[in-house]
Amino acid sequence: xxxxxxxxxxxxxxxxxxxNMDGGAMFGVVPKPLWxxxxxxxxxxxxxxxxxxxxxxxxxxxxxxxxxxxxxxxSEKQLRNYGITEESSIDQSLAQLGLTKKDIDKVxxxxxxxxxxxxxxxxxxxxxxxxxxxxxxxxxxxxxxEMRNPNIRSRNTYWxxxxxxxxxxxxxxxxxxxxxxxxxxxxxxxxxxxxxxLLLEQGDEFMIHMADLMPTHAHENVLWVLAYDDYPMTSIAxxxxxxxxxxxxxxxxxxYHDSDYRAVxxxxxxxxxxxxxxxKGQNKS
Numbered sequence: 001x002x003x004x005x006x007x008x009x010x011x012x013x014x015x016x017x018x019x020n021m022d023g024g025a026m027f028g029v030v031p032k033p034l035w036x037x038x039x040x041x042x043x044x045x046x047x048x049x050x051x052x053x054x055x056x057x058x059x060x061x062x063x064x065x066x067x068x069x070x071x072x073x074x075s076e077k078q079l080r081n082y083g084i085t086e087e088s089s090i091d092q093s094l095a096q097l098g099l100t101k102k103d104i105d106k107v108x109x110x111x112x113x114x115x116x117x118x119x120x121x122x123x124x125x126x127x128x129x130x131x132x133x134x135x136x137x138x139x140x141x142x143x144x145x146e147m148r149n150p151n152i153r154s155r156n157t158y159w160x161x162x163x164x165x166x167x168x169x170x171x172x173x174x175x176x177x178x179x180x181x182x183x184x185x186x187x188x189x190x191x192x193x194x195x196x197x198l199l200l201e202q203g204d205e206f207m208i209h210m211a212d213l214m215p216t217h218a219h220e221n222v223l224w225v226l227a228y229d230d231y232p233m234t235s236i237a238x239x240x241x242x243x244x245x246x247x248x249x250x251x252x253x254x255x256y257h258d259s260d261y262r263a264v265x266x267x268x269x270x271x272x273x274x275x276x277x278x279x280k281g282q283n284k285s
Contacts, residue, residue: 001013001093002262002276002277002278004252004262004263004276006207006252007182007202007203008058008181009056009057009183009200009202010056011055011056011254011263012054012057012093013055013262013278014053014054014055014064014068014090014094015052015068015086015088015089015090015092016050016051016052016053016066016067016068016069016088016090016119016256017050017051017052017069017070017071017084017086017087017088017119018048018049018050018051018086018259019049019051019082019083019084019115020042020044020047020048020049020082020083020084020085021046021047021049021082021083022045022046022047023036023039023041023045023047024045024227025226025227026047026049026215026227027039027218027219027226027227028224028225028226028227028232029227030221032045038218039218039259039260040259040260044083046083047259048259049215049216049257049258049259050255050256050257050258050259050278051066051069051088051115051116051119051256051257052068053065053068053090053119053256054209054254055097056180056183058180061105061106061180062099062103062104062105063104063105063106063107063108063179064104064106064107064108064132064135065108065110065198065209065256066108066109066110066116066119066211066256067107067109067117067118067119067120067131067132068088068090068118068119069084069087069088069115069118069119070087070088070121071088071089071122072087072123073087073123073161074087082115088119101131101132102132102134104132104134104135105134105135105136106135106136106137106138106179106180107132107135107136107137107138108138108185108198109137109139109143110185110195110197110198110209110211111139111140111143111192111195111196111211111212112143112144112147112162112163112192113158113192113212114157114158114159114162115157116256117159117162117163118159118162119131120132120137120162121161121162121165121166128161128164128165129165130166132169133169135169136169136171137166137169137170137171138170138171138173138177138179138185139170139194139196140172140173140174140185140187140194140195140196141172141173141194142174142187142193142194143172143192143193143194143195143196144170144194145194146192146193146194147162147163147194148160148163153230154230173185173187174187175187182202183198183200184198184199184201185197185198186199188213188234188238189238190225190229190230190231190232190235190237190238190239191211191212191213191226191228191230191231192212193230195212195213196211197209197211197213197242205251205252206246206249206250207251207252207253207254207263208245208246208251209253209254209255209256210239210242210243211256212226212228212229212257213225213235213238213239213242214239214243214253215256215257215258216255216257216258216259216260216261217253217258217260217264220243220266220270222236222239222240222243223236225239243266246266247266247267247270248268250265251265252264252265253265253266261275261277261278262276262277262278263275263276264276
């Protein structure tokens, strides 16, 4: 498991599973000859997208960023359609750290699409239960409201099986929320109406989790947005603001989906100047 020390916070990437989604959808209107130079694509035109939660620890609390895709939660049709070749093994990842899901104090959800939120619940004796029973689960109010009342488009990704068992644990916010010292959630919209990013500050060091506004390092170009984005012009505006900010601050950009990198730093031209690569021997897919 890859780690990154950031001030008082220690980050560890867990194994939350993997999907393989259509590359054209993931890069929107960007021509394939351009994006395929930056990100590997298979013969089905799919790109590998990890769903690996990030455990953040400061010696006082265990905070999880995103929740993975869970285990045993998909039908054969869904496994095929979403290109799922590996399901979550968060339990095993936590065990290597001497932890269980009961030790998670907070779960920070940038948004509640199935590839982020399915790991929030487990199945026990045929019933859905909270996977992190002792945690407070944070997401924006806009996201939580749509999760429970999806529209004709979003109902394909907001599933009642992912929220009914955790309702009493959820705390929502509007605008911004500091979930821990120097650890802030910022509601951006864009990918979904309730989408948020994470901004971490430790002294003069900065870290940004752009979530699905920049799901991989290859989405660094502010104009490269997903066909899945509900509000692409909002995505572009927020990317322009926060990616520029991150580059100016020489911030670490951390990823949940990237198949190659856990974290990168860019120079102003968008070139990677420092990185933590994913150990592909750890997570086979």
